[in-house]
Amino acid sequence: MSAAVGSFTAVVPPPSRRRPVARAARCSAAGGVAAASPILKNLQLKCATPLTVLRHVADAMAADMRAGLAADGASDLKMILSYVDSLPTGNEKGLFYALDLGGTNFRVLRVQLGGKDNRVVESEFEQVSIPQELMSGGTEELFDFIASGLARFVAKEGEKVRLHQGRKREIGFTFSFPVKQTSIDSGILIKWTKGFAVSGTAGKDVVACLNEAMKRQGLDMRVSAFVNDAVGTLAGARYWDDDVMVAVILGTGTNACYIERMDAIPKLQGLTNGSGKTIINTEWGAFSTGLPLTEFDKDMDQESINPGEQIFEKAISGMYLGEIVRRALLKMAEVSALFGDYVPDKLSVPYVLRTPDLCAMHQDDSEDLEAVDLILNDTVGVTRSSREARKIVAEVCDAIVKRGGRLAGAGIVGILQKMEKDSKGLIFGRRTVVAMDGGLYEHYPQYRKYLKEAVTELLGSEASENVIVEHTKDGSGIGAALLAATNSKYSTEV
Ligand code: ADP
Ligand code: MG
Secondary structure (H helix, E strand, O other): OOOOOOOOOOOOOOOOOOEEOOHHHOOOHHHHHHOOHHHHHHHHHHHOOOHHHHHHHHHHHHHHHHHHHHOOOOOOOOOEEOOOOOOOOOOEEEEEEEEEEOOOEEEEEEEEEEHHHHOEEEEEEEEEEOOHHHHOOEHHHHHHHHHHHHHHHHHOOOOOOOOOOOOOEEEEEEEOOOEEEEEOOEEEEOOOOOOOOOEOOOOOEHHHHHHHHHHHOOOOEEEEEEEEHHHHHHHHHHHHOOOEEEEEEEOOOEEEEEEEEHHHOHHHOOOOOOOOEEEEEOOHHHOOOOOOOOHHHHHHHHOOOOOOOOHHHHHHOHHHHHHHHHHHHHHHHHHHOOOOOEEOHHHHOOOOOOHHHHHHHHOOOOOOOHHHHHHHHHHHOOOOOOHHHHHHHHHHHHHHHHHHHHHHHHHHHHHHHHHHHHOOOOOOOOOEEEEEEOHHHHHOHHHHHHHHHHHHHHHHHHHHHOEEEEEOOOHHHHHHHHHHHHOOOOOOEO
16 A cells, blocks of 8 residues: 655745844854743743642543533533443454544554454554645545555455455444544544544544445445544453553544443433443543643644644644644744754744654753754754753753643543542552553653653552553554444354
8 A cells, every 4th residue: 555644744945044033132152042941941830730730630621521421512521422332342253344544644454353262363454644635635535545545455355364255344443533423333523633624524424425435446345333543442452451441542633532331421311221331432632621831832723723622632642742842942943042043944834843753852861962953953954953952952842741741641530530439449449441542652651651650640659559551552443343343233253
């Protein structure tokens, strides 16, 4: 499958056009760097997440969850019913597919499930970057691109891959955007997030969009389960571990889901199902209460394609951390000559500094911060930086990433608190697993560390011993395939 490279960067001006620093603030290079210190101090102050702030965020998250469960539209948190009422048991058998549309990539996966003893006998996947132009094009173009990737994946299958005679290939479709679920295999897109602005999809059944595209591609597959990526992760992790109660995604964007009692969802007005439980998709990216935000967050939000929305997501997820840092560095370079007498033009390009760049700078423990120098040069066109300036850059990265990780940790504790309060002993009286997935959590060790520290600080060392926050590699893809099996129209149990 060809892998087009998607990015959020705009056109980069040529390096020769370097902007001079504002004359009033222009000063000698050394004095200039020092003048960045007050901006850094102010940023650290505004970003600080002491225990009181974390506690406030956790409590507000729990309160917003309750409001969202009470009535639609009553809270930032939509608390969407997933229609996943039964989780995989381990007995599922057969060949299943998953399609995972994230914010950066889409992945196609095939798994052969072998039942209780054999579990996942074989799996294969392919990943494709979503081209930038498709993120703001039309619905048909985006879904044709996805369906053609799926068709190529299926066309490459060898003789080994065998379906039962007369059966269609069944697929679990993981979709990482807010959807009003209408059944286990249908749902209406509420809005795009994470930089997507595809026209004509909001208000439509996403599965119908995929079905139409598959038809145009001559591909005869059946979507048996349509799930959010957090929901897929919970199902996938639960397949291996019965103690999984919550799943959190920290990738391009962020979301969380958890297992809820049907009788604790007032907006259902008494409606129930066989198991008495369901997975609730919180859509916590829209949370906004009590967050320590800076001028850089506010400006980024105002200039985003969804101003005023997804405020938690914009403070803690992978798409935005690099951009917040870029904005802070730009201000420092403008008023303090952080990088000399010129502001490199590339530093003014939105989203040019990406979260993986922060991560690489954050790993640099060399005396002279050589990796920081290299990345500043490669990504934002800083031709020469002093050691002092690099140190400031590293501290800006740390402040933003620390805030992100700690707020994510507070969000997790908010969910756990809500569950524990409703059913005493359910969470803190026993081993409880929070399944984590997404590129940010997977690849950024400092972010992970800050997140876990916040969980421990909030819960105290005793209660936090029972709470296991662990990465579930590829949970959402496998989880969707498992949910396709659980909701198969054919018999799949042994
Ligand atoms: P998606 O969000 O499309 O489902 P992923 O879960 O793989 O995809 O997350 C991709 C995001 O993870 C990227 O947008 C980036 O923000 C973040 N990421 C990827 N690699 C790294 C890295 N090395 N360090 C930090 N963040 C990373
Ligand atoms: Mg994903």
